Amino acid sequence: MDAAAQAPFIQPIALAKAYRLLNHGPTVLVSAHHDGTDNVMAAAWACPLDFDPPKVTVVLDKATATRALIEGSGAFALQVPTRAQVHLTRGVGGESLADSPDKLVRHGVQLFRMEGQVPPFVAGCAAWLSCRVVPEPHNQQTYDLFIGEVTAAWADTRVFKDGHWTYETADPAWRSLHHVAGGHFYTIGDPVEG
Amino acid sequence: MDAAAQAPFIQPIALAKAYRLLNHGPTVLVSAHHDGTDNVMAAAWACPLDFDPPKVTVVLDKATATRALIEGSGAFALQVPTRAQVHLTRGVGGESLADSPDKLVRHGVQLFRMEGQVPPFVAGCAAWLSCRVVPEPHNQQTYDLFIGEVTAAWADTRVFKDGHWTYETADPAWRSLHHVAGGHFYTIGDPVEG
Numbered sequence: 001m002d003a004a005a006q007a008p009f010i011q012p013i014a015l016a017k018a019y020r021l022l023n024h025g026p027t028v029l030v031s032a033h034h035d036g037t038d039n040v041m042a043a044a045w046a047c048p049l050d051f052d053p054p055k056v057t058v059v060l061d062k063a064t065a066t067r068a069l070i071e072g073s074g075a076f077a078l079q080v081p082t083r084a085q086v087h088l089t090r091g092v093g094g095e096s097l098a099d100s101p102d103k104l105v106r107h108g109v110q111l112f113r114m115e116g117q118v119p120p121f122v123a124g125c126a127a128w129l130s131c132r133v134v135p136e137p138h139n140q141q142t143y144d145l146f147i148g149e150v151t152a153a154w155a156d157t158r159v160f161k162d163g164h165w166t167y168e169t170a171d172p173a174w175r176s177l178h179h180v181a182g183g184h185f186y187t188i189g190d191p192v193e194g
Numbered sequence: 195m196d197a198a199a200q201a202p203f204i205q206p207i208a209l210a211k212a213y214r215l216l217n218h219g220p221t222v223l224v225s226a227h228h229d230g231t232d233n234v235m236a237a238a239w240a241c242p243l244d245f246d247p248p249k250v251t252v253v254l255d256k257a258t259a260t261r262a263l264i265e266g267s268g269a270f271a272l273q274v275p276t277r278a279q280v281h282l283t284r285g286v287g288g289e290s291l292a293d294s295p296d297k298l299v300r301h302g303v304q305l306f307r308m309e310g311q312v313p314p315f316v317a318g319c320a321a322w323l324s325c326r327v328v329p330e331p332h333n334q335q336t337y338d339l340f341i342g343e344v345t346a347a348w349a350d351t352r353v354f355k356d357g358h359w360t361y362e363t364a365d366p367a368w369r370s371l372h373h374v375a376g377g378h379f380y381t382i383g384d385p386v387e388g
Contacts, residue, residue, distance in 0.1 A: 025219015
């Protein structure tokens with residue numbers, strides 16, 4: 001998706017409601033920038049940690065190039081990819097920048113910037129959370145577990161409006177992805193009230 | 195669901211594949227037992243942390259009665275509730291044992307035991323992971339974040355078979371629940387290959 005075409009639909013989300021962007025457990029894309037290098041990886045192991053100020057956890061293997069950028073910059077973004085981006089998600093999740101310097105181009109990743117934010121953002125996603133690392137060296141070294149405080153968040157109004165996902169009325173191409181293993185995903189399904 | 199009726203369908207899952215039970219980000223039920231008391235709560239903030247031995251994270255607010263049982267026993271179970279259990283899930287998630295001593299009965303929770311395991315398990319769920327707490331007092335106090343090592347796991351063969359969820363062929367009543375906010379859930383949807 002073209003970043004310029006999506007721009008009119010990107011709306012800021014109140015920080016107190018940012019957890020809702022991840023609460024249903026989607027697989028995310030993790031992006032970062034440091035010292036002239038951008039990268040994007042996929043992560044199924046990302047989760048809200050607190051409401052307000054919102055925090056998140058994400059597991060980042062030591063072998064990933066994105067982790068090095070995050071350690072260097074102290075910042076990352078999580079974004080919620082869509083059914084339309086399933087090949088992109090699998091692609092950036094299955095290759096490392098260390099081995100495939102052109103991986104973002106080959107998988108059709110278009111990046112855009114947000115004013116005042118260090119990480120790049122992936123165009124075409126349904127939502128974006130910009131985070132600063134809350135340094136916890138023991139967690140990072142022992143468990144590959146990173147904590148981030150969400151400092152800003154946005155969503156595309158075509159699939160998230162007035163604080164709620166609108167998967168039931170949005171085009172199915174907007175549905176979130178939920179990875180099981182080996183490139184097998186499920187999309188999010190239908191609403192049900194508890 | 196009756197625990198005895200479900201028993202023939204409960205199969206052990208190899209520990210190296212236990213992460214697949216949570217990888218798609220379902221809302222879980224957290225159960226624990228200590229000093230004669232059983233309890234069950236709901237948690238949307240649970241996530242795999244490692245493959246083998248499998249570990250998980252789960253966020254447990256200090257106000258929950260279940261957390262006290264977990265701190266006392268050093269053990270808990272995570273289980274994956276189903277669409278058929280959406281009212282049960284909302285019910286045990288919205289009330290505390292401290293205020294509602296009969297909450298399990300009123301919400302139709304039927305517990306069963308597994309040999310050698312401390313926590314009780316909720317009948318009718320799709321999968322169960324028995325965990326021992328990996329003590330990390332700083333995470334627990336500062337972030338309400340608990341790490342568990344999965345010591346045994348099981349799934350119902352009617353919805354998880356040969357290491358894979360079979361949501362696409364199982365009765366829709368088996369679909370996992372993904373909470374957004376305020377009792378609004380989505381079920382898991384359709385498969386898509388990346």
